[in-house]
Amino acid sequence: MESDLPDLITITQLRQIAGPTPQPYRIQVQVDNRNEKLTSGGSPFFEIKLADGGDSLLWRLFDSNPIFDEARSLTRGSFVEITAQWVDTGKYGIEPRHPRLRPLTEEEKGTLLGGDPDLLARQRIDYADIERFVAAIRDPRLRGVSSLFLEKHGERFRRTAAARENHHARRGGLVEHVAQMMRSALAIASTYPTLNQDLLVAGVLFHDCGKLWENSYPESSFAMPYHLHGEMLGHITLGLELMNKLWRDLLERPEATAWATLEPANEHVRLHLLHLIASHHGEYQYGSPVLPKTPEALVLHHVDNIDAKMEMFRRGYENSRELAPGIFERFRPWPVNVVAPLSSVPPASPATE
Template sequence: MSDQMPDDLDLITITQLRQVANPTPQPYRLHLQVESRIEKATSSGSPFFEVKLVDAADSFIWRVFDNNPLFQDAAKLGRNAFIQLAGQWVEGKYGLEPRQVQMRMLAEDEASTLLLGDPDLSARQSADYTDIVSFVESMRDPRLAKLCRVFLERHGERFRRTGAARKNHHARRGGLVEHVAQMMRCAVALAGLYPQLNRDLMIAGVLFHDCGKLWENVYAESGFTMPYNLTAEMLGHIPLGLELVNKLWRDLLEDPSAAEWASLEPASEIVRLHLLHLIAAHHGSLEFGSPVLPKTPEAVALHHVDNIDAKLEMFRRGYASSKELAPGIFEKFSPWPVNIVAPLPTVHLPPAESVAS
């Protein structure tokens, strides 16, 4: 590791390391959490460990063989431990590989900083959450607006540490906030172009369409693991979302202020049913898990907004992490079925030359 001390090396994320890693060793340090440690054996019977290491946005497997000086240290690593790995990194046969690596446990303040994500990611998610709150505050229907506010008040902290999926898109701590914020921007833009769309219903539908994932895809309070649980496994996020919205709606009706809604049109019960329909139909087809097909303009629009944002996030991930097979052509990745191609850059015209009078 040359003459540099481990803590003098540049601190980067897993994603940043993937972007610069190559077969030539390069010195960096990473702050990581242990998601799992599995003991295996080589074909000759020698033991080794597969340690899954994660940060806010990515993960990789560290294979520690019995001839590695850190083999005994790796044997003691517990699940959810926070560590630093500092050394030379290469892009090897099985992906990222540390060489001449040194390991230490992270201090409490270092672990807390790691849980926030890298500064850019943390700033983006904070801005996204602010935008979500702003969209909710812009709603005119008092029933949908209050429902959204109560949800954020009661479940905002959990919302901010939930992933939008386990692996396909926005599969990171806080990923659901990113997904919902971008969907809201798109939904509001569509509502401005298509007056037949109910803007308030679109905003509420976006906020609640995946709210069941607060139990299906939530990250541990102090880690990057997304544990499985029996309730989510047996019901799934769509039924859980329907149940949550019905619970919040019943609570709102018990509030004295709800009496003011009795004279509103459309009636509160119709509003509730339309919102529930958006949650139930947002996957767009029965084979993808929706119990009912979209039957309103808002349901159709929400399904496509959801699908567009998920697919474009998959492209972003592919460009960042897939192998470039040829200039502008990237290797396919799960669940994308084909190689992807770099997008066409926007043309930048030179400034118009001034014409002499």
Template sequence: MSETHSASPSDLDLLTVRQLKTVAGPQPQPYRVHVQVEGNLVKETSQGKPYHDIKLTDGTESLTWRVFDGSPLFLEAQALKRGNWIELGAHWVDTGKFGMEPRNPAMRLLDDQEVQSLLAGDEETRERQRVDYQTIVELVASMNDPRLRGLASLFLQQHGDRFKRAAAARDYHHARRGGLVEHVSQMMRSAAKICEAYAELNRDLLLTGVLFHDCGKLWENNYPEGGFTMPYTLHGELIGHISLGMELVNKLWRQLIESDAASAWATLQPQSELVRLHLLHLVGSHHGEMQFGSPVIPKTPEAVALHYVDNLDAKLEMFRKGYSTSTELGNGILERVRPLTSNLVRPLEVVVRNALENHRDEEGAEENEN
């Protein structure tokens, strides 16, 4: 790959893809990004001319770079393989129809130090995921049932590193390295608050169900230690994350029951076998309907709560993404984000109490002057 075309202008600020999507607009904006190649497909225009459809990611978001045969970088683009690491500098334009496009692009390969820095994540994402993982650890420690607390702790001990790399999905929501930790942490926070409002819910069971509901995605939607390109696996394709999750719960449960601590649980109520079955039901029913992949529908209060907490967090993440990346169609109206079924409308601003008091003070001052 030629280095002649590859040297990006040194005066361009380095952004994450997520940051780039928030600042790109109809006017060209000069920036550069460090990314990994997720895929490089050869397609044809309506006139039958070839072009490269290159998917790029930096772990925060993905973008598509279309390189047509008239581009001076066409040969370099042709040589790009899945897994390559590059810097792409350009004047970025968001055309609306095709999303962001790099004008006058310049490209080069990243060196090893730059690759390691990119894998570590941008500071904002790294700190958010650190806090989210610590929240999970603390909520697990707060459980009263020693069996569920032990099971959750064993999962974090044995699979914590893999958990931190997993995505919550390939598309749609939390579809990024570490996204599963973000998703589970927010769900556990929500579940803990719901249990305060609905005291009849089994808090320990619901929190454990949240932790394990997508644990099969550690194999279905995981990233390698050294990359952002999510591979497809036979386990994920042939079994799926719900079945994988139920299998993992059973495997860890057997280890737990065979531990020295388990002898003290013989007289605990409810019985351990009943606890295991209820937890498996939460994992198996969390999609809510059989047509969406669950082998059984929710049949307990905790299973219903888990399903709705999961759906709520996924939907709100889609809204957050849409507000930052979707094309504005009108005043406060943005283009829909799949799989949401309609265009988005910007939310109503929150009235801050201090601002309200200041407004009243200003009104009072005006009345006194009059």
């Protein structure tokens, strides 16, 4: 009977509740990859990467498991439900004990591909904020090229990750990253009024736009493919090329004739925006062909870095094993164990004051 089945949860929820005591749950996932490897003793085992709309999980399945032969059917892209007693082993992370596999129905696939409702709701808010921040840009050139990007590539933008692994590594993760960076950049701009706020907002929007051809997901999959353009050129180079293409398209529109006499000149604006894309990694060894040479470029680099690191902290607190009270095991690529943050003192009540 369906009512007797364990609760159906997401991978993110599983990470939050899995512990040393096995607990029964179901997860519905897509197989991102399945690699057959050998142990040090020469025995075969599978490394199976499972993914849903918000997270992924690596499952090591050894040949002693009764379903080892059945797991050969778990090819890249297949959809499956896993019912098991889930346990956090520490050494190998979360794994299913006594797992049972079932392929998903077409209806279940559609529901899974629709994504986690809570995550989708947050991403819808983020995208609406991006549209609002773009609409508020006063420079007609920067507002125009930003709007043109959303108009032409908004759908692909919505299903692109900010990274393949390190931060916001999920469908729509780039939208989350860009929206939060815009909020941070605007807060900084309110403190330093000499900053060009319009340029900063546009720079945030475009800084990772090349990732639409490096870290995008297909419409019907959580398995991020590798793209030849992304591998051979990288997202900074692709971003510069896309920016130039959009700028040329923008200047061909009828309204662009009124911008010929604007100051700063069109070409000057374009160069500053290109510089933000080119320099946002901040250092040569991290892939930037040029170092930040303007205040806006410097702010963009640090806002990008801060938001990425804050997401790494969030993921670490959520997913890492607690070694001791308030001390969490290091996670890739973070170089050290992380420590729980200091709680804020609650505001005093009127009576206390």
